[in-house]
Amino acid sequence: MCLRAIMNYQSGFSLVMNHPACVNEITLSLNNKNPRTKALVLELLAAVCLVRGGHDIIMAAFDNFKEVCGEKNRFERLMEYFRNEDTNIDFMVACMQFINIVVHSVENMNFRVFLQYEFTHLGLDQYLEVGGPALKSSDLSSENLRLTESDKLQVQIQAYLDNVFDVGAMLEDAETKTAVLEHMEELQEHVSQVGCGRGCVGRSSVTPFRREGR
Numbered sequence: 001m002c003l004r005a006i007m008n009y010q011s012g013f014s015l016v017m018n019h020p021a022c023v024n025e026i027t028l029s030l031n032n033k034n035p036r037t038k039a040l041v042l043e044l045l046a047a048v049c050l051v052r053g054g055h056d057i058i059m060a061a062f063d064n065f066k067e068v069c070g071e072k073n074r075f076e077r078l079m080e081y082f083r084n085e086d087t088n089i090d091f092m093v094a095c096m097q098f099i100n101i102v103v104h105s106v107e108n109m110n111f112r113v114f115l116q117y118e119f120t121h122l123g124l125d126q127y128l129e130v131g132g133p134a135l136k137s138s139d140l141s142s143e144n145l146r147l148t149e150s151d152k153l154q155v156q157i158q159a160y161l162d163n164v165f166d167v168g169a170m171l172e173d174a175e176t177k178t179a180v181l182e183h184m185e186e187l188q189e190h191v192s193q194v195g196c197g198r199g200c201v202g203r204s205s206v207t208p209f210r211r212e213g214r
Helices: 002-007 010-018 022-031 035-050 054-069 076-084 089-104 109-121 124-130 143-163 167-205
Strands: none
Touching: 010 022, 022 035, 022 054, 022 076, 035 054, 035 089, 054 076, 076 089, 076 124, 089 109, 089 143, 109 124, 124 143
16 A cells, blocks of 8 residues: 555656566565455556556566466466455456556557467466356445446456457458459459550551552
8 A cells, every 4th residue: 555655656656667676576465365455466567567668567577476486377376366366356357457458558469469368378268258256246245336346347358358359360361361462463464464465466467557659
């Protein structure tokens, strides 16, 4: 909470961004057992990710997390928490929002597809399809609060699904486009040959004009 208050100010945010190890330490705080703490951590990391140069810092921080925590794959522990903390809506919303920002704030399409694949490989797509208990309901005491929080989660899930690149469809479109362009080139070549043939025939059929001698 104190760190979030510091980062609410431009000077404090800049100090955090420029510190060589601060974001790494914040990221390692995801190992905290308290879901609310983990949610706050993800909110801070999402804010860092949105500023210029922030995405690279976040990627480096999760590379460091992978090394320190002995993960086989980057974001592995994060996805584990996402699946296991499915009774805490605040954490799930923060987690899904963070994933959205990490994947879809990237301009380079190839890198974006790569990040998308990282989460697909860790089972995110399958989990969103099947849906954990929190995606359908929760045990929160207030019915209205439960519906409101669940709506927030559904918004984040839908935002992710709406922005997912369908690589298979993209490849199919690319192949179709290539085939069409090749066919057009063949037609243009054929038309050129036909035009040339007609021009040559026309020129050869013209009888040269001869001036009669007086």
